[in-house]
Amino acid sequence: MTESVGIRxxxxxxxxxxxxxxxxxxxxxxxGELTALIGLNGCGKSTLLRLAAGLLxxxxxRVLLAGDDLARLSRRATARRVALLHQSAPAVPGMTVxxxxxxxxxxxxxxxxxLREGDxxxxxxxxxxxxxxxxxxxxxxxxxxxxxxxVRLAMALAQDTRVLLLDEPTTYLDLHHQLDVLQTxxxxxxxxxxxxxxxxxxxxxxxxxxxRIVALRDGRVVADxxxxxxxxxxxxxxxxxxxxxxxxxxxxxxPVCYPDHPLLALEYENHVH
Amino acid sequence: xxxxxxxxxxxxxxxxxxxxVAGRGMSPAVVWDVLGGGGDTTERHILFQLRLPRLLxxxxxxxxxxxxxxxxxxxxxxxxxxxxxxGVTPGAVLGAVAATGLGLAGWESPLAVVVAACVGxxxxxxxxxxxxGRGRSDPAQTAVHGVLVSAVLGGLTAMVLLVAPGELGxxxxxxxxxxxxxxWQHWHLLWPWALxxxxxxxLLAGPLTLLRCGDDIALAAGLSAARARALAxxxxxxxxxxxxxxxxxxxxxxxxVPHLALxxxxxxxxxxxxxxxxxxxxxxxxxxxxxxxxxxxxxxxLDSGRLTLPVGALTACLGAALLLLVVRRAPSRTF
Numbered sequence: 001m002t003e004s005v006g007i008r009x010x011x012x013x014x015x016x017x018x019x020x021x022x023x024x025x026x027x028x029x030x031x032g033e034l035t036a037l038i039g040l041n042g043c044g045k046s047t048l049l050r051l052a053a054g055l056l057x058x059x060x061x062r063v064l065l066a067g068d069d070l071a072r073l074s075r076r077a078t079a080r081r082v083a084l085l086h087q088s089a090p091a092v093p094g095m096t097v098x099x100x101x102x103x104x105x106x107x108x109x110x111x112x113x114x115l116r117e118g119d120x121x122x123x124x125x126x127x128x129x130x131x132x133x134x135x136x137x138x139x140x141x142x143x144x145x146x147x148x149x150x151v152r153l154a155m156a157l158a159q160d161t162r163v164l165l166l167d168e169p170t171t172y173l174d175l176h177h178q179l180d181v182l183q184t185x186x187x188x189x190x191x192x193x194x195x196x197x198x199x200x201x202x203x204x205x206x207x208x209x210x211x212r213i214v215a216l217r218d219g220r221v222v223a224d225x226x227x228x229x230x231x232x233x234x235x236x237x238x239x240x241x242x243x244x245x246x247x248x249x250x251x252x253x254x255p256v257c258y259p260d261h262p263l264l265a266l267e268y269e270n271h272v273h
Numbered sequence: 274x275x276x277x278x279x280x281x282x283x284x285x286x287x288x289x290x291x292x293x294v295a296g297r298g299m300s301p302a303v304v305w306d307v308l309g310g311g312g313d314t315t316e317r318h319i320l321f322q323l324r325l326p327r328l329l330x331x332x333x334x335x336x337x338x339x340x341x342x343x344x345x346x347x348x349x350x351x352x353x354x355x356x357x358x359x360g361v362t363p364g365a366v367l368g369a370v371a372a373t374g375l376g377l378a379g380w381e382s383p384l385a386v387v388v389a390a391c392v393g394x395x396x397x398x399x400x401x402x403x404x405x406g407r408g409r410s411d412p413a414q415t416a417v418h419g420v421l422v423s424a425v426l427g428g429l430t431a432m433v434l435l436v437a438p439g440e441l442g443x444x445x446x447x448x449x450x451x452x453x454x455x456x457w458q459h460w461h462l463l464w465p466w467a468l469x470x471x472x473x474x475x476l477l478a479g480p481l482t483l484l485r486c487g488d489d490i491a492l493a494a495g496l497s498a499a500r501a502r503a504l505a506x507x508x509x510x511x512x513x514x515x516x517x518x519x520x521x522x523x524x525x526x527x528x529x530v531p532h533l534a535l536x537x538x539x540x541x542x543x544x545x546x547x548x549x550x551x552x553x554x555x556x557x558x559x560x561x562x563x564x565x566x567x568x569x570x571x572x573x574x575l576d577s578g579r580l581t582l583p584v585g586a587l588t589a590c591l592g593a594a595l596l597l598l599v600v601r602r603a604p605s606r607t608f
Binding site for chain 1: 350475476477478479480482483485486487489490492493494495496497501535536539540541543
């Protein structure tokens with residue numbers, strides 16, 4: 001197993017004209033750690049993930065990958081180190097599962113390398129990792145949402161990186177497929193020592209699967225720690241704007257949330273200030 | 274996959290054979306005789322100096338348009354993109370017509386026509402790029418702006434034709450697209466151009482396949498999407514300009530051939546780009562043969578010996594019918 005790689009964001013500011021998104025984020029993800037990013041819609045979670053993947057450049061501050069500044073790496077060099085699974089993907093008519101997963105090899109092979117036929121053990125391994133070998137010759141667009149998400153995860157795995165970033169990997173999936181995807185990620189991380197950061201909307205999943213939870217509000221980190229430390233009624237109110245209670249899973253001991261009702265704007269203001 | 278190529282190649286050969294015997298004045302038996310080394314001087318001249326170069330130009334132009342269309346549709350992620358509707362073809366026509374009208378180019382200097390068509394094609398594409406602005410990523414918006422750009426460029430072409438009609442008699446055929454009167458000189462100019470840019474397009478097959486997956490995915494996989502797209506567009510413009518300079522604005526070929534090629538060969542452009550070249554060649558060659566045969570029938574029926582149907586008119590009708598089919602299919606399947 002090769003060395004795991006850590007990610008470090010230092011004083012990262014990012015925004016669009018007249019609309020700041022991240023206002024000074026410091027975050028360190030240790031090598032081989034599984035971290036969940038949580039927060040309301042529009043709090044900057046996805047933006048932070050894109051910055052960590054080098055798809056955006058910070059206005060201020062920097063993002064380091066194993067100590068290297070991402071701003072100095074080319075697109076291809078970055079993609080050899082970090083894979084990002086986007087929240088949603090457009091249709092790609094006519095493309096088979098194997099062809100799509102093979103596209104993940106672009107960073108490793110380059111534009112001319114992609115022209116060679118060559119049988120790629122990494123592609124086969126990626127297909128096996130998520131258990132989609134049996135559909136390899138089917139059209140991606142003909143698959144169900146859950147199956148397609150696994151195929152897209154396989155494409156990210158085909159990049160063969162040490163770091164895997166997942167932007168809401170379970171959105172639009174039923175519970176069965178949510179657990180399926182998350183457990184695949186957990187298993188691969190254990191097998192390969194991958195560093196994983198994922199944006200999750202479901203606090204239950206975050207509390208159960210992540211070793212660490214980083215909560216964002218208005219472009220700032222407001223909580224950072226293990227699920228047991230972080231997941232409290234205060235966090236529910238501060239970060240997710242819901243009133244609720246927190247218990248413990250009787251078997252596993254991880255925090256379990258019982259959300260009651262959304263906080264009204266006034267209650268929320270009083271709570272935060 | 275190689276069987277599909279073989280079937281398509283056989284189809285192209287059949288189209289080419291029909292094209293050779295479709296013209297007036299020579300029966301298939303005579304053509305066969307001439308090919309075998311017989312025939313008199315006139316017959317030999319007709320076949321080797323007129324019909325053969327015409328056939329080759331039709332094949333080459335069809336291949337260029339097919340590849341250009343597929344490159345455009347993939348690079349712009351737009352099933353409605355094609356040289357005709359992205360300002361490339363009308364721009365190239367305007368370039369060729371304007372250069373001829375200004376006396377910079379003509380039938381005697383086909384190279385100047387190619388250059389002028391290329392410049393015009395680039396200008397047309399650039400105009401669309403500017404006009405579409407932020408709506409570029411939306412296929413429907415790009416298509417609407419493309420129609421606008423095409424209309425404006427078409428109007429400008431008409432103005433040039435009206436201002437300088439004298440020298441431009443033969444230029445009118447660029448507007449419709451025809452293989453009438455193409456000789457070896459056209460072929461000698463077309464094939465190196467088509468080969469060079471076709472090869473360049475094929476080298477971009479990897480990035481183009483990735484661009485079909487969408488910019489977000491392409492970027493995450495390590496492709497500098499903007500640069501790859503710019504290179505791909507350059508190839509598409511150059512190929513279209515080459516085809517327009519050779520045979521004029523053949524309607525709908527660049528728009529529809531990619532759909533046929535994708536249906537036959539799938540979304541891996543390493544295979545589908547050569548496939549689109551073959552489909553384009555077969556389509557234009559077949560249409561040209563059909564145009565000649567129907568010209569003969571029409572001429573006999575209407576008793577007007579000089580009537581010729583330009584192949585561009587036929588491809589436009591055929592293309593419009595096929596486009597209707599494409600549009601009627603579920604939207605998610607059209608790209």
